[in-house]
Amino acid sequence: MPTIETTDYLALKSRIDTLATDPAMTVYEPDDIITPPSDAIGPLPFILLSDVTNDPNRGGRIDPSLHVRSGTLMLSLQWPIARAISHVQLKEIAGQIAAHFPADERMRYGASRLRVTQDAGILPSYVDGAYRVTVVRALWSSM
Amino acid sequence: MTGWAGIDPAAWAGSANAIMTGLLRNSVQALAEEASKTIPNGGRVPVKTGDLARSVVVSLTPPTVKDGPFTGDITTGIAGIQPGDTIYLGWQARYSARQNFGFVGEDSLGRTYAQSGFGFAEAAAAKWDSIVMAEAARLGGR
Numbered sequence: 001m002p003t004i005e006t007t008d009y010l011a012l013k014s015r016i017d018t019l020a021t022d023p024a025m026t027v028y029e030p031d032d033i034i035t036p037p038s039d040a041i042g043p044l045p046f047i048l049l050s051d052v053t054n055d056p057n058r059g060g061r062i063d064p065s066l067h068v069r070s071g072t073l074m075l076s077l078q079w080p081i082a083r084a085i086s087h088v089q090l091k092e093i094a095g096q097i098a099a100h101f102p103a104d105e106r107m108r109y110g111a112s113r114l115r116v117t118q119d120a121g122i123l124p125s126y127v128d129g130a131y132r133v134t135v136v137r138a139l140w141s142s143m
Numbered sequence: 144m145t146g147w148a149g150i151d152p153a154a155w156a157g158s159a160n161a162i163m164t165g166l167l168r169n170s171v172q173a174l175a176e177e178a179s180k181t182i183p184n185g186g187r188v189p190v191k192t193g194d195l196a197r198s199v200v201v202s203l204t205p206p207t208v209k210d211g212p213f214t215g216d217i218t219t220g221i222a223g224i225q226p227g228d229t230i231y232l233g234w235q236a237r238y239s240a241r242q243n244f245g246f247v248g249e250d251s252l253g254r255t256y257a258q259s260g261f262g263f264a265e266a267a268a269a270k271w272d273s274i275v276m277a278e279a280a281r282l283g284g285r
Contacts, residue, residue: 030259036247050245052187052262054269072265076245128241135244137265 004069007110009051012073012140015107016049019100021093025077043080043130047097050074070117070141073101078131085132087125094122094134101138113143162282163226169278170271171224175201175217175232177274178267187263189242198236206233234264 002010016027027047028034037044053071058064075097079085101120108114120138127133179199180186188196197213200206201220213235224230234243245260 028257030245030257032257033254034247034257035255048245048247048257048259050260050262052260052265054266057273070269072262072269074244074260074262074265076260078247123244126240128246131247133240133244133246 002110004111007112008069008114011107011109011112011114014109019097021096042082045079048076048078050076068142073138073140075136077134081130081132090125090134094136097136098122114140115143117141166278166282167226168221168224170275171201171230172221173274173278174267174271175199177270178232187261187266189261195234195236195239195242198234198239200235201230201232203228203230205231206235208237209235210237
């Protein structure tokens with residue numbers, strides 16, 4: 001029987017697994033050992049996941065044993081600098097990812113029932129090594 | 144002599160303003176301490192040299208990226224803030240974004256891996272409400 005922390009992540013993962021972007025991109029989970037994807041032209045874009053969880057909050061007034069769990073799912077779009085892209089195009093791709101996590105989107109796995117607390121947002125891009133990075137953040141909490 | 148023996152409104156307003164300023168400064172200081180708390184100390188900031196944790200700065204202007212070493216002084220920025228100000232809290236270390244949001248890197252065995260972001264910015268921000276409530280409760284009796 002997996003723990004609630006595991007099923008929380010798997011609930012998020014179940015939503016990530018249905019993400020379709022144009023162009024299609026491989027999604028890497030935290031600490032995956034990877035070979036950055038490439039084609040004949042050069043490196044390909046991909047997405048890195050970061051799973052940030054907050055301390056559980058003991059918020060139940062009727063049932064004091066109730067805890068609210070919450071966190072931030074970060075989807076870091078890594079776009080190779082060598083592959084030309086305009087600001088608008090990058091914004092659109094990040095927007096597609098963000099749109100996959102609208103406010104009140106429900107996710108479940110095992111005992112976990114999660115919801116997105118507000119529309120996912122996009123942070124300004126920055127350059128890190130050979131990639132232009134755009135981070136999409138989806139805030140979630142248990143229901 | 145009016146016979147009024149209640150609270151002096153002017154004194155009350157002055158006191159309330161001082162308490163609001165204190166609440167804001169104490170809360171921002173607690174947030175900055177949370178933002179600079181390292182993983183071995185129960186926080187979320189990864190530590191190798193400690194420079195990332197010490198690069199936290201509080202100011203009325205957006206923080207700039209710098210090369211270390213950093214002093215870890217957060218009090219200078221907090222001293223001048225007033226209720227209504229826009230306050231910036233950030234990490235100045237050049238590598239703070241990749242540590243927070245994740246990156247692709249090589250480990251000591253030469254394997255390329257997806258380094259997950261530590262999300263210390265998000266984790267600290269998520270504590271803001273509880274920090275303010277705790278500080279308000281602490282000041283409530285004054």
